[in-house]
Amino acid sequence: MRLGIGTKLVERVELWCAARGAEYAYMATDPANSASLNLFTRRLSYSRFRSPVLLAHPVHSHLLPLSPSVAVLRLPPSAAIALYSRLLPPSAVEFLPSDLPTLLSHDLTLSTFLAIPSSSSASSVITTNAFSLSDLPSSFAIMSLWDSTRVLRLRVAGAPPAARAALALLRTVDARAPWMRVPSIRDIFRPFGVYIMYGLHMAGPEGPRLMRSLCRLAHNAAVADENCAAVVAELGRGDPVRAAVPHWKRFSCEEDVWCMKRLRGGGDDAIHGDDWLASPPTTDVIFVDPREF
Numbered sequence: 267m268r269l270g271i272g273t274k275l276v277e278r279v280e281l282w283c284a285a286r287g288a289e290y291a292y293m294a295t296d297p298a299n300s301a302s303l304n305l306f307t308r309r310l311s312y313s314r315f316r317s318p319v320l321l322a323h324p325v326h327s328h329l330l331p332l333s334p335s336v337a338v339l340r341l342p343p344s345a346a347i348a349l350y351s352r353l354l355p356p357s358a359v360e361f362l363p364s365d366l367p368t369l370l371s372h373d374l375t376l377s378t379f380l381a382i383p384s385s386s387s388a389s390s391v392i393t394t395n396a397f398s399l400s401d402l403p404s405s406f407a408i409m410s411l412w413d414s415t416r417v418l419r420l421r422v423a424g425a426p427p428a429a430r431a432a433l434a435l436l437r438t439v440d441a442r443a444p445w446m447r448v449p450s451i452r453d454i455f456r457p458f459g460v461y462i463m464y465g466l467h468m469a470g471p472e473g474p475r476l477m478r479s480l481c482r483l484a485h486n487a488a489v490a491d492e493n494c495a496a497v498v499a500e501l502g503r504g505d506p507v508r509a510a511v512p513h514w515k516r517f518s519c520e521e522d523v524w525c526m527k528r529l530r531g532g533g534d535d536a537i538h539g540d541d542w543l544a545s546p547p548t549t550d551v552i553f554v555d556p557r558e559f
Contacts, residue, residue, distance in 0.1 A: 296522070317522065318522050319519065322518050335385075359551045403470070406470060412464055526543060
């Protein structure tokens with residue numbers, strides 16, 4: 267029996283958001299979740315809006331090697347804010363948070379990392395606020411890392427017993443003979459947390475290699491956290507960074523469906539072309555706020 271509880275709950279949330287000044291509400295779901303899509307698009311008048319990709323990589327028990335030809339700089343929040351403001355103007359990325367300084371300084375943001383060729387001499391300037399884009403080498407990559415293990419738990423369900431047994435066997439062998447470096451992964455069939463890579467951006471011919479180094483760095487940070495079993499990133503489908511992010515296809519989602527609804531009337535915004543629902547994407551780059559994961 268359908269009692270309409272889900273519909274009433276969403277409608278109450280929409281009223282709560284609108285009363286606090288929100289102009290839009292959006293939801294995200296897997297394209298296979300037909301019940302959720304039907305509820306929001308048919309009953310609640312949401313429109314399919316964007317379809318980013320969710321890339322996930324499990325955490326192995328061993329650290330991944332980092333190339334000595336790559337220098338990784340850990341940026342203080344002030345330098346990260348200054349760099350992002352130069353690299354990601356609102357015209358170049360969708361959904362850039364208006365409170366980006368707050369996000370980059372948040373307790374759950376472990377740090378912002380910049381990868382450059384180790385032969386570059388730019389590191390002494392970039393880590394300060396007194397730099398311009400001309401101070402960057404021609405190739406670089408940047409990534410911020412968010413620790414969601416303290417606020418979110420996931421679990422993989424529905425796996426066949428054979429898969430569970432195989433992964434458990436790999437963990438046992440790896441624990442008894444770590445020198446073999448068996449590629450075991452943590453127990454994903456129990457609640458686990460993830461690290462979220464966000465603000466990913468790269469440039470130059472060596473950009474993909476530098477981005478892969480940052481992904482390895484994120485993985486190695488997760489190895490040290492027993493509560494973390496995967497590293498994830500959500501990107502626009504056409505974002506060039508997508509090809510540089512290592513991931514397992516079975517862990518990832520090729521289409522994370524976003525649906526949106528306008529909570530308040532169109533008014534002047536719709537007349538002046540500022541209605542998100544009526545506007546096509548202006549860029550392939552989406553800034554996914556990890557606080558909304």
